Amino acid sequence: MxxxxxxxxxxxxxxxxxxxxxxxxxxxxxxxxxKPLIYYRYLFYSxxxxxxxxxxxxxxxxxxWPGWEQxxxxxxxxELIHTGWFNPIFPTLFVVGIVLAxxxxxxxxxxxxxxxxxxxxxxxYISVLVIAALVVAFCYPSFLLVGTYDQxxxxxxxxxxxxxxxxxxxxxxxxxxxxxxxxFTICLTYMIVKIRRENKE
Amino acid sequence: xxxxxxxVGLIAGQVIADAGRNMIKxxxxxxxxxxxxxxxxxxxxxxxxVVIYFFLGWPAWETNYFFSQVDCIQNNPKLALLSxxxxxxxxxxxxxxxxxxxRYLIRRGKxxxxxxSYLGLGxxxxxxxxxxxxxxxxxxxxxxxxxxxxxxxxxxxPFFIFWLVLTICFWGSLLGFFxxxxxxxxxx
Numbered sequence: 001m002x003x004x005x006x007x008x009x010x011x012x013x014x015x016x017x018x019x020x021x022x023x024x025x026x027x028x029x030x031x032x033x034x035k036p037l038i039y040y041r042y043l044f045y046s047x048x049x050x051x052x053x054x055x056x057x058x059x060x061x062x063x064x065w066p067g068w069e070q071x072x073x074x075x076x077x078x079e080l081i082h083t084g085w086f087n088p089i090f091p092t093l094f095v096v097g098i099v100l101a102x103x104x105x106x107x108x109x110x111x112x113x114x115x116x117x118x119x120x121x122x123x124x125y126i127s128v129l130v131i132a133a134l135v136v137a138f139c140y141p142s143f144l145l146v147g148t149y150d151q152x153x154x155x156x157x158x159x160x161x162x163x164x165x166x167x168x169x170x171x172x173x174x175x176x177x178x179x180x181x182x183x184f185t186i187c188l189t190y191m192i193v194k195i196r197r198e199n200k201e
Numbered sequence: 202x203x204x205x206x207x208x209v210g211l212i213a214g215q216v217i218a219d220a221g222r223n224m225i226k227x228x229x230x231x232x233x234x235x236x237x238x239x240x241x242x243x244x245x246x247x248x249x250x251v252v253i254y255f256f257l258g259w260p261a262w263e264t265n266y267f268f269s270q271v272d273c274i275q276n277n278p279k280l281a282l283l284s285x286x287x288x289x290x291x292x293x294x295x296x297x298x299x300x301x302x303x304r305y306l307i308r309r310g311k312x313x314x315x316x317x318s319y320l321g322l323g324x325x326x327x328x329x330x331x332x333x334x335x336x337x338x339x340x341x342x343x344x345x346x347x348x349x350x351x352x353x354x355x356x357x358x359p360f361f362i363f364w365l366v367l368t369i370c371f372w373g374s375l376l377g378f379f380x381x382x383x384x385x386x387x388x389x
Contacts, residue, residue: 063274081343089254
């Protein structure tokens with residue numbers, strides 16, 4: 001979901017820094033330079049994860065089920081063809097937003113760790129995720145229904161009752177979403193294990 | 202467009218490698234990681250947005266009218282998956298390949314060949330545009346529209362203005378990245 005993907009990119013970057021924070025502190029102190037090797041290594045991990053995991057997952061759901069992917073907040077995401085130059089800007093900003101959120105999440109987390117303010121780190125990314133989850137939860141039952149903006153908002157003679165439930169696998173949505181979640185979980189687990197291992201070295 | 206997005210990505214990667222030539226020659230892994238991260242950030246902030254913008258708004262034109270399937274991506278899991286992966290791959294893989302090929306040439310002292318390579322890719326883009334001028338300058342959002350002749354001129358506004366803005370933004374940011382990395386590179 002658009003409402004979750006951008007905060008997720010921010011939070012994952014901060015999580016990576018949180019896992020490796022002791023080593024970052026140590027290496028930053030020892031190197032004496034503003035941006036040591038570890039800064040670039042973890043900036044790379046953060047941006048690469050966002051680019052290779054969150055962006056394709058978000059784009060896949062946005063291309064296939066644009067209404068559901070932004071929980072029916074706007075019709076603009078559904079009407080991209082033959083609507084002029086304006087509407088395609090929004091999915092474009094969504095992708096740029098994911099990468100920038102990952103970048104900013106890392107920069108902020110790194111700054112806090114090297115300046116001794118790492119106590120802010122965990123509450124920040126947990127709060128960001130909780131707020132994003134609450135925003136989605138308040139839009140109940142949008143995330144359980146697959147269809148169009150008009151159907152969800154009972155417009156143009158269409159009704160919410162005609163929408164399919166996510167567990168009914170309408171147009172292969174259930175399988176697609178499960179695939180995205182499996183891909184995300186495997187990649188995130190791999191990165192966490194990899195960073196933990198690097199932390200112990 | 203599909204045919205020119207790949208050379209554009211290669212050019213971006215090679216230009217970034219050229220800008221950081223001293224960093225690459227020095228062999229410091231920190232500097233290489235810096236260049237690689239900047240390549241990814243550039244690819245996702247300046248190449249992917251252009252591809253996504255045109256792919257979602259004018260999918261048939263963006264794919265050079267090669268595929269009729271682009272007309273029906275919504276509610277089609279296989280096509281949506283293919284689109285999601287392709288759009289990312291079209292920006293990221295060529296940019297990384299461009300950086301790696303640039304690094305390879307710089308490490309072997311063939312910097313002139315590197316510059317000839319990205320200038321050659323620029324000329325290749327112009328040749329591709331010329332050879333596919335029928336598809337390039339006749340715009341239709343859907344494949345079926347193109348087949349039925351329902352197209353509009355590439356130079357018609359607001360399409361042309363937006364294409365121009367995105368193109369200037371792309372090449373301008375590449376120049377900006379080049380100058381910024383060059384400045385850092387001189388300090389190495």
